[in-house]
Amino acid sequence: MLETLEHVDPAFRADVLNGLAEPIPAIPARWLYDRRGSELFDEITRLPAYYPTRTETGMLEERMPEIARLIAPACAVVEFGAGSATKTPILLRAVQPKAYVPVDISGDYLRESAEVVDRDFPGLAVHPVEADFTRDMQLPKEIDGMSRLGFFPGSTIGNFVPQSATDLLRHFRTTLGTGAKLLIGMDRVKGVERLIAAYDDPEGVTAEFNLNLLRRINRELNADIPIEAFRHQARWNDMLGRIEMHLVAIRDVEFAIEEARFVFRAGQSIHTENSHKYGPRGARLLLLAGGWTPLAEWTDDDEDFALILAEAQRERFAP
Known part of the structure; x- marks a missing residue:
């Protein structure tokens, strides 16, 4: 049995475990903003495309x-x-x-x-x-x-x-x-091109910001997610008028979070953030x-x- 970390926010644990178990996996965007995530977002705000x-x-x-x-x-x-x-x-x-x-x-x-x-x-x-x-x-x-x-x-x-x-x-x-x-x-x-560029910068800072969520899950929830198995992707959803950020599996991958196990097939994603316009x-x-x-x-x-x-x-x- 894996050790349960007492200092972890129970809402974070619940949102991650419940969100990844959904038919369309998703984790609320607020959990992107731990200390490192907040620092990375500050970097994003200074990028030319943002x-x-x-x-x-x-x-x-x-x-x-x-x-x-x-x-x-x-x-x-x-x-x-x-x-x-x-x-x-x-x-x-x-x-x-x-x-x-x-x-x-x-x-x-x-x-x-x-x-x-x-x-x-x-x-x-x-x-x-x-x-x-x-x-x-x-x-x-x-x-x-x-x-x-x-x-x-x-x-x-x-x-x-x-x-x-x-x-x-x-x-x-x-x-x-x-x-x-x-x-x-x-x-x-x-225009869609400007929107995508703002959320998928060539410097890769937004990708690091998004992937940092997986690092946080590994650190705080006894998880073993292989970070290299996922990549950042920004999508424009015209029907809903929003940019979506996803973490897309680039290969079949299986991992554990505490005692729960999850399987993602290549191309399946975790929806991490929306930005409605x-x-x-x-x-x-x-x-x-x-x-x-x-x-x-x-x-x-x-x-x-x-x-x-x-x-x-x-x-x-x-x-």
Whole structure:
């Protein structure tokens, strides 16, 4: 009998074991972001082909004075995901909040990110929260009574299928409270070649990011997955309007995770991430369904990416 590692997140274990046992094997994308995964994703955002970060950062730099005028002074900024070294400071300098609350599932990465903000903004109260922001969580009592601005950049909302994205936006609304605002980034639909290049870079960083999930499973779940038996693949699913990331078996392979055994035939894949792309109307409808009323929207000159400021609906929205 293999040893069970007590420190492993039981949700990670359950998602991996249950996901690989499905007829179409899949593992939720949030498990890509252990410490190494977070570091690799930071590398991805600086690659020439990965336009979302570069485009969104440029928009924040250009539009932030206008955005800041629409946000209550002395608010608490709650960022869902540990702060970006480039985007978060732009927001904090312009808005000048009273408190900053980064929320992330990766504790080490979260603390390092929070320390950087604490160092660079000495007058700002920083309250990191280690949590899965897709689940129930408590915000620090120190921000009770403050107006709140949620910050969800990077088109991370696109990682969720529409129903889950709607549920997540409702969760954000409940967490932040009525009257709160949300600044969210959403990637737009564009040419397939540009999309594939952004998620399958020639430098191989995205491939390493995807394969790191298998290394994490081996390390944390007593698994013996042969990493070399899988390769990264990015696919455009036109019907569902999304890029999909897969780990494809290049040969027949069998492996064990704890006491469970799995067999993959050559060509069979593990679906690891989605990145949905939204047109203007689809983005606004998604926010409305999630309990948020769009207030203003900005795009770059090529309309590759959108930033939307929305307000938590005061009336009761449909469950």
